[in-house]
Amino acid sequence: DQQVKQNSPSLSVQEGRISILNCDYTNSMFDYFLWYKKYPAEGPTFLISISSIKDKNEDGRFTVFLNKSAKHLSLHIVPSQPGDSAVYFCAASLSRLTFGEGTQLTVNP
Amino acid sequence: NAGVTQTPKFRILKIGQSMTLQCTQDMNHNYMYWYRQDPGMGLKLIYYSVGAGITDKGEVPNGYNVSRSTTEDFPLRLELAAPSQTSVYFCASKRVVGAKTQYFGPGTRLLVL
DSSP: SSSOOOOOOOOEEETTEEEEEEEEEEEOOOOOOEEEOOTSOOOOOEEEEEETOOOOOTTTTEEEEETTTEEEEEEEEEEEGGGGGGEEEEEEEEEEEEEOOEEEEEEEE | OOOOEEESEEEEEEHHHHHHHHESSSOOOOOEEEEEEETOOOOEEEEEETTEEEEEEEEETTTTEEESSSBBBOEEESSSSOOGGGEEEEEEESTTOOOOOOOEEEEEEEEOO
């Protein structure tokens, strides 16, 4: 039972444009959501998070949106930069973290 | 602070061999975790620990064992390696029960042939 799903294995965007990464979940009890970024041969690093009581959180170029009725969250990166090319994992928290499969973002110069 | 460190970076094992993956954190975090990541899959929780002397199973514990004798160290033991254990293993930690953010080590890539 995959409780957190990232349906797009990959996304390619041009430098300077917006990147939108999506994540769906099934368990309405999740109380916190996080996005992690992972470069090859490195561990995931925390990027941004949002509590289930909010619908938006912003940190510089990164914004996470939460739609609880749709059980959907998204990560917006504006403007996208080549250094943003990485795998992005969404994760949902209850007592533990449940991770999605990841989306490989490629930002082309 | 070095954060979370893992050794080795890469290892090849033969079927039936055993090994220990090492994980150390210097942030005085109470909670530590072991995950595995298979290609195209998210991270799956193997074992976790809420403090020295306390460990519990995660989603995929079969074939693994852990111990937590100190706050800093959380080794993962594979007793009889199988090809299905070929994966990348990540150790992570977080400070206290209410904290949501986990901090990850660089990973150990394991190949079982």
